[in-house]
Amino acid sequence: MEYRKIIHIDMDAFYASIEQRDNPELRGKPVAVGNPSKRGIVATASYEARKFGIHSAMSSQKAMQLCPQLIFIPSRMEVYKSVSREIREIFHRYTDLIEPLSLDEAFLDVTENKMGMELATDIAKAIKKNIREELGLIASAGVSYNKFLAKIASDYRKPDGLYVIHPDKAPEFIAGLPIEAFWGIGKVTAHKMHSLGIHTGEDLRKCSEEFLHRNFGKNGIVYHDFAHGNDPRDVEAVRVRKSVGCETTFDKDIETPMALIIELYHITTELTGRLQKADFKGRTLTLKIKFADFTIRNHSLTVEYNLTTLPRILPLAKQLLRETDLQGKSVRLMGLSVSTPSSPPPDKKPTQLSFDF
The missing domain is CATH 3.30.1490.100 (DNA polymerase, Y-family, little finger domain)
Known part of the structure; x- marks a missing residue:
């Protein structure tokens, strides 16, 4: 069987980490980027803040209830965009097949790479090291043979994680995943799956494509593919705005x-x-x-x-x-x-x- 080598890079607490990098007084403290007003929302929380249950998209008022000592920092979007460009330049040292998902994450296809490196794992390690040494920031990386698994792998050992899902290990790994961990399955879909007796990747794998299509429409076909470790999507170097x-x-x-x-x-x-x-x-x-x-x-x-x-x-x-x-x-x-x-x-x-x- 022939496969591609896909890396997913995800910056850890990106906005908050930049603020802590640029202001040493904030390091080791619970920090949230956002507006602390009554109507404000947390854009990103540092890992010190996440220990209190604070997460992005949470209301600022709720965040301050969970952590009264939380430090709010106004967003500096132009700075974050500039740092994102610097990260992209590091990616380009290894491959031009880069698909950004946002300022702080991207897919890389390193099957054929500029460095002639054989192992995708070594490339992921090198990129993480470059980002840490040159930009003072921490990234997590996932390595696998398709985008679905690379994305899950990058979340598996955050922060500062590196996880590899080899094709031989993928079926067992997917079987043990809670369906909430599957890309594209939110709370509403997860609730419906639970009502149908689907709780894990193994449960999902047992469902026929016809059953999933009947209950979840065209997304059901995608879920069926994911449950069997299949994701045919290429890394798109130029993303088309949808x-x-x-x-x-x-x-x-x-x-x-x-x-x-x-x-x-x-x-x-x-x-x-x-x-x-x-x-x-x-x-x-x-x-x-x-x-x-x-x-x-x-x-x-x-x-x-x-x-x-x-x-x-x-x-x-x-x-x-x-x-x-x-x-x-x-x-x-x-x-x-x-x-x-x-x-x-x-x-x-x-x-x-x-x-x-």
Whole structure:
């Protein structure tokens, strides 16, 4: 059997680690990057803060309840972007097949690499060492024969981890995984799987593709592949943007429809600006509503024309808002996004080469 050599690099507590690196007084202390205001959200928490149960996307108020000594640092996004570029330059020493997922993580295909190194594990070790010595930051790495397993491997021994899932060991490893650990399975899907008696990778592997498709749609086929250790997706060196969106968390919960329409106008205006800047053309508009109780509702519609201007998007956004059952709840957050690109990229067939860690 022939396989590829895939590495997933994930920076540990990226934003918070940069702040601790740049300010020695913060080292060893619980730090959160974000806004400590009543409506604030934690963007990233240091590992010292995570010991208290603090995590990204948590409300700042809840974080301070868990850890009264928590130190909040304002976000410096331009600094984080600059450091991300420096990390990318390190990746390019080894391969140009790099697929960034965000500022702090990426996939690398090192099957054929610039250094002529035989073992993907050695490349992962070298990259971690480069990042530590040159940038003063810590990364975790996962190594395997596809993206699904490399991603799971990078999370397996964080922080400062390096874990390898060899093809011979993959079936046993996958069998023991809780289904919550599978890429793409969130709380709602996990709850449904539990109701169907699916709790582990072994349980999932026993399900037929037809059964999973019937219960989970096209994602069921993906889950079936993952359960059998299959993931044919290539590392895409140039990622094609699939959506553009924006959202706003309000200073105070909004309770009246008229106030929501006013905010919807402002969000739509921001969205059209982002669409023009990204030169993105799509045909699906999605409205996201988060209520005061943190429940979320998404509502979408697809049209036959490109959604690029305010006159085209705003009437549809209002329609989605009218069709959303607000149930008399107060609204905490509202967002809009455009997806379904006009010219989707063609599917690529996976390339396979010999495999040896």
